[in-house]
Amino acid sequence: MAAQVTNYQCPACTGPLNFDPETGKVSCEFCGSSYELAYIEELYAPKEEAAVEASAKEANGGEGWDASGISDDWGEDTKGMKSYSCPSCMAELICDATTAATSCPYCGNPTVVPGQFSGALKPEYVIPFKLKKEDAVAALKKHYGKRFFLPKTFKDGNHIEKIQGVYVPFWLYDGEADGTAVYDATRSRTYKRGDYEITETDHYVVRRSGDIAFEKIPVDASSKMPDEHMDSIEPFDYSELRPFSTAYLPGFLADKYDVTIDESKQRADKRCEGTLESELRKTVQGYHSVVSRHRDFNILRGKVHYALLPVWLLNTKWQGKDFLFAMNGQTGKMVGDLPVDKKKYWFTFFAIGILLSIIGLAIVY
Amino acid sequence: MKRKLTVFVLLALLLTLLVLPAQAEEGLYYVTDEADILTDEEDMELETLLQGISEEHNIGVYLVAVDDYTDYGDGSVYEVTYGLYHEYTMGKGEERNGIMLLLSMEQRDFATFVYGADAEYAFSDYALQQLEEEFLPYFADNDWYEGFRAYATTCDEYLTKAEEGKPVEEGDGMIYLIVIGASFLIALIVVSILKAGMKNVRAGQEAKAYITRELNLTQRSDQFTHTTRTERKIEKSDSDSKAHSGGGGHGRSGKF
Incomplete structure (x- = not known):
């Protein structure tokens, strides 16, 4: 089964990839390799499409096993939440339904939820981070x-x-x-x-x-x-x-x-x-x-x-x-x-007031 | 022999006439305690003090204490004070500048009288009123010496101010209040500016950074409708007449 989220992993060492504001490239935390954005986009496009499809299927109730006995109603407390599986460590991530990129709390890998930005929801522009x-x-x-x-x-x-x-x-x-x-x-x-x-x-x-x-x-x-x-x-x-x-x-x-x-x-x-x-x-x-x-x-x-x-x-x-x-x-x-x-605040107020009063009175006296 | 005696008498009279005013100036002019309310030491101290002040400012500062002012003339306590000042030709300089305080113990009346342009410049009605507030509390407690001292030192202070061109005037208290008020207003502005620097989160009201086409003004009209007119009578400042009054003198009177 395809994961609903995508981990950007280093093609060289599978370490987590992060966008580097300084170079404008994507770099690996572990081996230090850096990659052009276009290369990573091309590499991960099939994974993202699969993630979008998996997300859609999940929304339609999944396939195969009969899960009708399990309620997906978590009540008011979890309204607006969504769950995903981390492709790196398989941990179940529960996050806000509006979250589109986060990191796994278990393995720390950066995680992108591509379905969040599909179709009409896809942003036209982004200004990349310049500062760290x-x-x-x-x-x-x-x-x-x-x-x-x-x-x-x-x-x-x-x-x-x-x-x-x-x-x-x-x-x-x-x-x-x-x-x-x-x-x-x-x-x-x-x-x-x-x-x-x-x-x-x-x-x-x-x-x-x-x-x-x-x-x-x-x-x-x-x-x-x-x-x-x-x-x-x-x-x-x-x-x-x-x-x-x-x-x-x-x-x-x-x-x-x-x-x-x-x-x-x-x-x-x-x-x-x-x-x-x-x-x-x-x-x-x-x-x-x-x-x-x-x-x-x-x-x-x-x-x-x-x-x-x-x-x-x-x-x-x-x-x-x-x-x-x-x-x-x-x-x-x-x-x-x-x-x-x-x-x-009050000390400064009285200090200035008293000082100016003394100077002012000395002038008019 | 008879002629020599006549010359001697005439010389003695002449000497007496020359010596008497000097004695009067030293012994009578500044402190005259006919009511005997001061000890000799107090009398001497006050005499020295008033003489020093009078000579320093060239304006006579006098005090007189009598048992009953009616023994010295007709009229009110103020009129008697006025009469004594002129009868004894008090004051300093050609204009006879001076201030006199008279206490009448029988009636517990007092009067102040100011004469001469320089003295009147230093002691306006308002200044005399302020002066009274300095010595009257002592007289109310029968503390004559301290009351006279307060009178003397306050006169010295007012004369010094007048010499500096800043006589005691009615607006003085207000000026001080304005100075203090303005000082604390400036302090409030300063701390408010500093406090405002602690907050820099504000909702956006405009979008000037995103203008792509500057304002295209399509209509511009400035239509005159009417004129209004207001008139305000220019008030003459009271301080002019006070500062330049003179001639007949002025003063105040009351109870202590």
Whole structure:
């Protein structure tokens, strides 16, 4: 029986293969051999097809043995889970139904679930990882380093609990926004006449219409990924978008989408409208005050692309609270909220306040 | 012989006239304790203190304690103080700059009187009010010496400020409050900026990085609708008249 998943094993020594962000090739952990992606893709294409078929058969109840007495209903707890057999050690893997690439917890071999990316689910693009785990650890240290209010105990006693390189599914939206924004604007002048100060204010109704086009606005399509973290690690450099291949996945986790195009489009629409509003507002100049009164925007939705983008996720725990950091696996941009040392915060506040008060009072006294 | 006697008497009178004002300046001008509420030592100490302050600033600082002010003239305690100041031609310099505090023990009344442009610049109505707050608590406890000392040292402080061009004015307290408030506001801004640096996770609001065609402006209109007009009467600053008042002098009075 064919396995439902594929292990990328070294053709020379059968050791596990991983995608190497530095060289852009697939390399063996054990013997150090490295291979071009095209070679590995060609080598593993028949295995992946077999895995897809096996997965489909499993979904249809298998063949041969009568397994009707065994219930596949695991109840609510395992809803959304799927089981696979590791081709390397034959261990039974149970993982999230959206997982597309992972590693076997028993033998450590990287495992790709090709069926997850078949047919309509296949991503068009992938941006390969450019940065390694060590880069993510160094970036996190740098992220800590500059923060004045970071508690010392967080910095010193903090241990990274988990680091994962994840190919996160994203919808990339093309589209246009057009519309009209109306503003109330004023221009004032003040002058003195006798004992009176007179202010004259001219009022205007300012109207601006225009259109603007976008390409590949990214919106993460995984419910497991926090949206704000994914927005914050942008932008990605699309010049490095590559046609999708599972050969980029070994060594990393990968998810398939579980948030649909329709469910995500509101986020893309909001950003298109926000950008059009901001660009129109920039053209309203020469006034002392400008207040938005009304706007009427339309979104002309274009093509949607499906891509896997590289993200390093780092989890830490401090005083019982979880802290999640995300790094753009292509550009190295690190994001994540840090705790504030309250004692240091208030000490600094009073120290600055008192010092400035003393200086100020000495000047006016 | 008779002619020699006449010359001697005339010389003696002349000498007396020359010596008396000097005695008056040293013995009467700064502390006059007719009510006998100070010991001799206290009297001497205060006299030395007030003389030093007066000479340093060239503005006379005087204190007078009497049993009953009505024995010294008609009118209110303030009017009597005013009368004494002029009757004894007190003050320093051509303008006779000075400040006088009078205590009337019988009625427990007090009055302050300020005369001369420089003195009035240093002791505005507001400054006199602040000055009272320094010495009245001591007088309420019948602690005359400490009350007079507070009067003397506060006068010295106010005169120094006036010489530096910063006389005690009504807005001073407000200025201090503004300075302290502004200092803590700046402190809040600084710590808020530093705190904001601890958070860099935000939802995306715009998509500028993904613009492929810049804004194509299809309509641009700026339509004038109307003009509004507001008038505000320019208030004259009170501090002008206080700082430059002078001539007849001013003062305050009350109970202690």
